Structures are given as structure tokens and as C-alpha cells.
Amino acid sequence: MSNYYFAIVGATDNPIYETEIIPSSRSSAFIDSNRQRDDHKHLNQFIIHAALDVVEEYQWNTQAMYLKSIDRFNEFYVSCFVTAGNVKFMLLHDQKSEDSIKQFFTEIYELYIKILMNPFYEKNAVIPNASFDNRVKLVARRFL
Numbered sequence: 143m144s145n146y147y148f149a150i151v152g153a154t155d156n157p158i159y160e161t162e163i164i165p166s167s168r169s170s171a172f173i174d175s176n177r178q179r180d181d182h183k184h185l186n187q188f189i190i191h192a193a194l195d196v197v198e199e200y201q202w203n204t205q206a207m208y209l210k211s212i213d214r215f216n217e218f219y220v221s222c223f224v225t226a227g228n229v230k231f232m233l234l235h236d237q238k239s240e241d242s243i244k245q246f247f248t249e250i251y252e253l254y255i256k257i258l259m260n261p262f263y264e265k266n267a268v269i270p271n272a273s274f275d276n277r278v279k280l281v282a283r284r285f286l
Contacts, residue, residue, distance in 0.1 A: 146286055147186040147234040148278065150254070152266035153227055155194060159269045162186070163282045190232050193220040197230055207251075208244050223247035225254070227265070235286070246285040253277055 146163035162183065193213040200209050201224045213220040221243050223231040231247050231254075257263055257274060 144235060144237050144286065146282060147183075147190070148250075148282070149187075149190050149232045149234075150269070151190070151194065151230040151232060153229055154266055156266060157187075157268070158229070158266065159274070159278075160187070161275060161278060163279065163286060186234055189215045189218060189220065189234055193222070193232065194230070196220075197222050197224065197232070201228075208247055210240060211238060221247075223251065225251065229254070229266075239286075242285045246281060249281045249285065250278060253281070 148161050148163060149157060150159040152158045196213045200212055207224055209222045211219045211221050217236050218234050219238060221233045231250055257269060
């Protein structure tokens with residue numbers, strides 16, 4: 143079974159959005175204590191944060207927005223997509239499927255652009271929008 147952790151990191155390396163994506167087949171059968179889930183969440187945040195240095199090295203050596211799998215920690219891979227505004231979409235996953243991850247990032251980029259077009263949203267601010275969260279999970283269900 144695949145596990146996914148998705149984070150949007152702002153241009154100043156501040157977390158804008160994060161979510162853990164659990165496949166629907168596991169969400170009903172998978173019951174975990176709050177402490178274990180919290181420790182797992184902190185480990186995911188640590189892995190993503192550690193990969194930011196690698197992202198900065200890669201982003202200046204290529205013109206592509208999708209940087210593919212840029213880092214690895216044990217059985218986890220970190221894939222990244224960098225926007226023109228230096229906002230990083232980072233996905234921590236345990237299976238490699240480059241095409242579906244690229245499509246996922248492209249769809250999320252379109253959703254992020256719609257958030258940016260909102261006149262009440264400040265750049266690099268946290269995205270507390272429940273609709274955005276639901277759409278991200280819907281896109282994840284479709285592509286991941």
C-alpha cells in the first residue's frame with residue numbers, strides 16, 4: 143500500500159499547506175493511535191525539510207518545473223515541482239510512478255493558481271481553505 147505526504151513550501155521556505163494522503167482502501171481499515179500518527183507526521187515534515195537543500199541545487203540547473211524524484215530517505219522518495227514564484231510542491235511517497243506524479247503536480251498547480259488569483263489571499267500565507275483541501279485529496283485519489 144502506498145503512503146503519500148504532500149506539502150507546499152513557500153518562497154521563504156515556510157510551510158503553506160500540508161496533508162497526509164491515505165488511500166481510501168486503507169482509511170477505513172487503518173486505525174492508528176494519535177501519538178504514532180503525530181510522530182509519523184513529524185518524520186514526514188523532517189524528510190521534506192531536509193530535501194529543500196537538494197531542491198535548491200536542482201532548480202538552478204534545469205529549466206523544468208517538475209524536478210522528478212530528487213531525494214530518497216530509506217524506502218521513501220521525495221518528488222518536487224517548483225513554480226515560477228519559487229513555491230515548491232513536495233510529495234513524499236514510497237512508490238515511483240513519475241507520470242502520475244507529474245499529472246498530480248500539474249493539477250495541483252492549477253488549483254494553486256486559482257488560490258493566488260483570490261484578491262484576499264496573501265502570497266506565502268497558509269492556505270486554510272477547506273475547499274482547496276478537498277480538491278487536493280480528490281486529485282490525489284485520481285492520480286496517486
